[in-house]
Amino acid sequence: MTPKPGADIEITPSLPIAKAAHIYIAFCKKALAANTFKSYRTGVMKLLGYLERHRRGNLVLDKLEVADVNEFLNELITVDGVSNRTRNNIKGACGTFFNYFAKLDRSKKLKKQGNPFEDEDVRMLPFVQNKHQSYSLPQPKQYREACEKLGLDNLLTFCRWMYYTLMRPHEELRRLRVRDVRTKVIYVSGDNDKTNEGDYVDIPLPLEQLIQQQKIRDFPGHYFVFSQSGTPGPVMVGPKFFYRRHVKVLEKMKLEDSGHDMYSWKHTGAIALWTATKDIELVRQQARHSNIKQTIEYLRDLGVRLADDDKIHKFPVF
Structure with missing residues (x-):
């Protein structure tokens, strides 16, 4: 032995x-x-x-x-x-x-x-912080139209899942199995989750409708939700499968050098959830951040203004 x-x-x-x-x-x-x-x-x-x-x-x-x-x-x-x-x-x-x-x-x-x-003589070197890039208001519609013209329905569905779940595309969503799509939540396995502990994200109504439309829960539990066929299958897609198609869509939209990567849909979803609810705890839970401070820093890095612009005008007159 x-x-x-x-x-x-x-x-x-x-x-x-x-x-x-x-x-x-x-x-x-x-x-x-x-x-x-x-x-x-x-x-x-x-x-x-x-x-x-x-x-x-x-x-x-x-x-x-x-x-x-x-x-x-x-x-x-x-x-x-x-x-x-x-x-x-x-x-x-x-x-x-x-x-x-x-x-x-x-x-x-x-x-x-x-x-x-x-040791104090071993110092960190400066570097340019890469800011997260999300999609602006008209771009999701343009992205959808580009996918439809290019016949990339599978890519569009993948991006919609990422938008709603805030899951990481390569390490988490690509590896998602049918058995992890529960009744009201999705289980992110510890093998894929960045914390190695596993966690849950909620299923919002639009995603639940998409899940039912795809009949995801009817497939064998060990199947991967995303396969090359466009339906759940026993073999998950490769790490570059959606990325290569994503690049084609960006070229169609003339956004090749815009800084939009696959993660941009995760960031766009986080902004949309905050804008619609103004519930920082809900965003924290869906993003699976360990604390509120991490969520605040994440949203600020996305350019989100967390303060209520109208509240400042309630300042009492002196």
Whole structure:
């Protein structure tokens, strides 16, 4: 029987980083959502690549210095060619990696020594924040008309589901199965959900009508709601299936460089729900945010004014 990674390895400051990485990646694969796992694994593997490139593959945890970390992060840009934002993300992932072992080190030496990725001399680099892009009021109608002219009914249906559920297109909605479409809610599986815990979104009346029109619940529970045939099937569509068709629609609308991606329908739905209800808690629940602050920041990033413009005019006269 093959032993579990790390089962017979004592966690000490002298543990080689390469072995530590093997233990950590195995843990993350079981404990984290798929996308989070990929992000953490990428960061740690980049660190191992740096050590191998400098013939330091046997370096142990407590011998990685701040100077090494800065050199590694610099080479992410100069050698690997990543962006400032990706470099910052990898810095965070590797910092979490070291904290993981600092907590397991019974000698407390790693904790006392400090995390080299969190040293004050290891700084974040500036980057341009990509703002979320939603559709303006006339564009949904134009998008629908373009889909109809191009014969892309399947794409239009997919976008309508995203608009109503605020689900992420590639990681969640594309992987949705018939059994997860319940009576009044849709279950977002922990295997697909970004929190790895699973959650629910409500089914608004227009979506329920669409579900009944498609007869979704009549199909076998293990079928994926979206397949290439346009009806639920045993094989889900590929990650680029809807994206390629989405690009054709944008070309038809002359919006190629407008910044509208598949996520734009999620953002458009969030704005529409807020505009119609002014219920921040409802938007939070449907977007599955952990707190109201996250929802407020999300809507503000979309350019939504949360204040009631008429209330300010009720200011008493002095």
